[in-house]
Amino acid sequence: MRGHHRRLFAWLTVWLLAVAIVLPFRPTPAAAASERAVVELWQALVPLRSVNTFMNTGAHPDDEQSSLLAYLSQGVGARVISVIATRGEGGQNAIGAEYNAALGVVRSRELAEAGQAFGVEVRHLSEDFDDPIFDFGFSKTPEETLAHWGHDRALERLVRVIRETRPDVVMPSFLDVDGQHGHHRAVTVLTLEAFRAAADPEAFPEHLAEGLRPWQIKKLYLPAAESRGTYDSEGIPPTLEVPVGEYDPILGASYVQIGEESRAYHKSQGMGQPVPEGPRTFPVHLLESKVPVPQPEQSLFDGLPRTVGDLAEQVEDRELKTMLLSLQEIIDAAVAAYPDYRRVSDLVHKGLNVVRQARARIAALEWADPELRYDLDHRLAVKEQQFVRASRAAILLVTRLTADTYELTRGASATLTLTAFVGGPVPLEDVRLELAAPAGWQVEPVEVPAAARLSYNQTLTARFKVTAPADAPFFHPYRPLDLYGLVHYTAAGVPVTVKVEPAADVAVLPDLSLQPQPDGLIYNLEEPGKLTVTVVATSYRDGPVETELSLAAPAGWQVEPAAAPVVFQGRGEVRSVRFTVTPPANLAPGRYTLRVQAEGQARSGEYVRVIEYDHIGRTYMVLPGAVEVQAFPVKVPKELRVGYVASGFDRVPEALRQLGIQVDLLDEEDLTSGDLSVYDTIVVGIRALRVRPDLVAAMPRLHEYVYGGGNLVVQYHQPGDNWDPERSAPYYLQIGSPSIRWRVTDEASPVTVLVPDHPLLNRPNAIGPEDWQGWVKDRGLYFPSKWAPEFTPLLSMNDPGEAPLTGSLLTATYGKGRYTYTSLILYYQLEQRVPGAYRLFVNLITP
Structure with missing residues (x-):
């Protein structure tokens, strides 16, 4: 990551400030800079001590086992590589409005910064916004995940990374056990397969044609005991306890603390927690080893060459052996000379010269074992780069x-x-x-x-x-x-x-950023009319430019104005043009695209999405300037008025407003003392009880609203979202746990209607099989597991091979009104403009 070289020192400063109340000393800026330089010198010297490489594999950014990686990188000095399959596109976002591909960009940057914070190299299997190796949401099985990703594609990319980096030891972050996230399980399956495939010359022979060589990882570990992960049903016994709680006197923190400091870069996921000093271990289980391992194990690298001096034992050439032994003595002396900059500098540059001589000697020799030659040169090439880093630090x-x-x-x-x-x-x-x-x-x-x-x-x-x-x-x-x-x-x-x-x-950006607002529209075929699109154009060109903005539409559509001249005086200037779009009278249901264009001195057809946060810096997504229009029929009652209790986690109000529905956002005053009877329906946003204490306090009043004849719709909550089974609903309603057993992740799973004639499934829109088509990500999650007999379950659904769940849509009469609880992820379907979700949601809010 460029421009954000926030080293460990920055985090240590934060921690020192956090406990400043008990620390009378306040370092001056000069003292702080000096301390930073001393720490960086140490961090540059530590890797010289090891010739080992450790690889940790995971599915999502933040899956890395940070405390273990911090110990290996900062304590042992091993080269550490974190391989992450996806970009985390399907996760939540605790800091902003980026989702899907944009969230993947945020999380990729966070992972890069986290890795840089403690010297870990980061690799991704996913290569682009639309890559098949995608975080498509929760999965229950590795088979489902690999069907989405493409098993051979994912395995080839992992094998490629292994052959490029040649790790000695590999460990996935999670176990392949029932209850664990299917993405995590899939990466573990791939890691175990790649352990063998990377060494097989017949596996992906195109790699060999590109100059890569087969590589046999020597040891394969699994996380054990409490490292097994949140959802695992059982652990496995540890064969080694890695002492991640050791305190580093130079870095001024334990490796667990350093790991958590790096995790704090995952702000979008709310990661990073202060942890106290003290003994702590990371238990691992040795699943397979290609080398003899002494018992009991003392290190992840037992049985392997650990230092440059150990490499000398593998060579027969006396001159090369002498060089390697000499290099080991230089490394030992440089570490011992710390923090004497002049002495360390002399030794580091002497060592750099010897590394280069050793590599030249390796190239000049005739080798009976060409694989040994290749391996030695690879390790010394890594060592040469480490010496360059040490040179930079030693000369300040x-x-x-x-x-x-x-x-x-x-x-x-x-x-x-x-x-x-x-x-x-x-x-x-x-x-x-x-x-x-x-x-x-x-x-x-x-x-x-x-x-x-x-x-x-x-x-x-x-x-x-x-x-x-x-x-x-x-x-x-x-x-x-x-x-x-x-x-x-x-x-x-x-x-x-x-x-x-x-x-x-x-x-390099387009001349203009052409942002259509909104970026997606629905067109109600029951009430045909006009659509409005506003194009916000931002200039990236220096100096004045003239151009014309237009909106290209399918044949038969009318756009006014046909083109709009726009003048910019310089970089950063913003202009907007409003277009009125009239679809043809005989428009068929479907999805249509409107494309924004600029022609003239400045040309563009792209929208530049700027993503910027303090912890990851500024980056961009250059996307097509386009508006997707979903056309479908939906009946909407006239003059329907809805009050919405927003959580900030969904955009349901905007979706309903596109149907012409009046939606008012309810604040604390509205909930506590406002006239709720003016609303035909009140809707509670997803997980609103978690972030709206005013809502928790107002739930009895909302129940009174229902009892008096109101219509209340509550969208899904987690058990920990201040949900009280006895009080949050007017009747008993318990949300299922663990969540993996109370969700349907197959977005195409068949839906059985339990009460076909119920008004919620018929008025004003008759919900049929076609309304369950085209759903994305999931059907629903956090289904209730128990409820009072007053509730009527309307739907049944399940993932393949599992028992049906009937809690996705529950409704009950309470007094003169109606209370409905739904675990369907309707909010996400509305964002994706799924017609059936719109029709069902309108039914739910129709009294």
Whole structure:
């Protein structure tokens, strides 16, 4: 992740401030910077001690086993890789309005920041917004998940990552057991298969043609005991307890604490909790090993070469063996010399030179075992990069790459400034600054100094003008622009090159962002008329431009105006145009697309969605500027007035308003003292009791509203959402737990109508089999498990192979009114403009 290099020190500062009441010392900014540098030097030295790589696999961002990864990365010094299948698109969002692909972007950025916080490399199997490896919602089985993802596709991508990174040890984050999320189980299934497939040269032979080699992971672990996960029905006995509760005196925290600090980057999921210091272990179970393992185990890497010195035992060439043993002595000395910057610098650059000599020796030798040659070189290549990082930390090299603008249009230019500052006692020779750009980009030096000597407290600065090609691809958050700086220098006679990422992503964007509002419409064939679309256009072009905005519609549709001239004076200016759209009189039910276009000096057909939060920075999604129109018939009572108790978790009011229904949002005053009798129906939003204490207090008053003749519709709640089975509904109603047993995840599961003539299924819209078609994600969740006999269940449904559930739609007469509780995820179907969900919802709110 570019521009957000928040190291562990930043988190330690937060924790220190949290307990500042008992700490009389307040570090000065200079002291804080010094402490940060010392910590970063230590973090650069620790990886030199290990030649091992550990891989942790999971299904969603935040599935990583953070305390274990923190211990291995920051304590042991192992290279740690977190492989996550999806982007987390199907989750909740506790911080904003991003869902689906946009939420995937947020969660991917959060995962990248979390990994960077404690030195973990992150890989994804999902590659794009519409990738089949997608978080499609809760799944009960790995078979269902892999049917969605494509088993062979997912396995190939995981095997590819394994062959690229060559881990010694792998562990999935969860067990494949009943009750666990099907996505988690699927990743565990894939991990166990990949343990074997990655070593099989006949598995995915195209990898070999690309230069990858088969790789046998040596040890396969599973999480054990309390690590088994929230929903697992049972655990497995641990064969090793990893001491993640150890306290690191330099980092000033335990590895559990460091792990939780990294998890705090998953803000959209509400992750990260303060934990106290003290002993704690992470239990694991060794499922399979390809090497002899001493008993009892003391480490995840028992039975494997652990250090560069151990690698020396694998080689017969005396010269190479001597180099590796010498390198181990240098590493030991460098760690022992910490925090003497000058001494550490001398040793690090000496070690870097020896690593390069060893790799040259490996390349020059004739090997009886070419796999050993390849493996040794791979490990030393990793070690070489670790020495470069240590060089940077030891000489206190501070680099920055900034731009006068990070947003470019095709053919436009930006000026980038690259700086290198030396804060340590070791002078650097032959310092040169360079800018690397993708093919087709023009890089012109504006002010680039000649190679120079750089000593303590000196800065070298270079400026470059970069110009995007006319056909440059637009920015994609999963494929950021490969534009970076290079700082070349020589220290202690050893040449080093450091890569410098931009302070923020440099993004190529369309001339204009064309945002249609709303981005989706419904067209009621029962009440044909006109539609209104407002296009909000934002200019990313420098200087004045003129263009024409239009809305392209299917044949037979009328759009007014046909085109609208718009003038922008400069970047960032916003203009809006309102279009009136009239569909043809004989329009058939279906989904139609309206496309926004700009033609003129500025051209575009795209909408730029900007996503920006403090903890992940700024990023963009370049999407088609389009409006989806779903046409279908739905009967809506005239002058229907609805009060809505919003939770912030759904957009039901907006959906109902598109049908011409008056929807008023009810605040605390309305609930406690307002005249509720003016509403034909009151609807409670999903999980509103969790976030609306005023609603909890007002439930007796809402029940009085029903008793007097009102119509109350309550959408699903979790058991922990302040739901009281005795009091939240007018009659006893208990929400089922555990939730996995009280939900239907198959969105196409057959629906049986239990009371065919009930008004809720017939008035004003007759609900038929076609109304259950086209649903997405789920049928429903958090179904009630028990209810009073006054309730009438109207529907029955179930996932394949499971017993029918009848609690998805319960209704009861209370006094003169009606109370209805539904666990169907109607809110999500309305967002996706599913016709049957609209028709059913109108029935529910019809008194």
